[in-house]
Amino acid sequence: MGIETRDIWHRTDWEQFKKDPNYIQLPQPDWVFGHDPQLYAYEEFPIAAKAVETGSPYQPRNVPMGDATARTNDFDAAKKSLVTKTSTLVPPGPAVGA
Numbered sequence: 001m002g003i004e005t006r007d008i009w010h011r012t013d014w015e016q017f018k019k020d021p022n023y024i025q026l027p028q029p030d031w032v033f034g035h036d037p038q039l040y041a042y043e044e045f046p047i048a049a050k051a052v053e054t055g056s057p058y059q060p061r062n063v064p065m066g067d068a069t070a071r072t073n074d075f076d077a078a079k080k081s082l083v084t085k086t087s088t089l090v091p092p093g094p095a096v097g098a
Helices: 002-010 014-019 037-054
Strands: none
Touching: none
């Protein structure tokens, strides 16, 4: 995505731009802008830890496969919460000092 954007901005196809001015728009793919790293870390840690402990292969789930890294603008901020509800991530433990 970065190399493609650089090439479009620095080696602009002006005929393509005349047809579609969005051609040079900064891509905002949902897989980057909509990613919740805190939630992902809580969900993924046990899987990654098991792979390390057992020597089994590990495939991250936060990187799209194949051509999914193509320049897209499918991120919709209105559909995303900027706050992760941590109460749903961490099971309640004993009270401090208990």
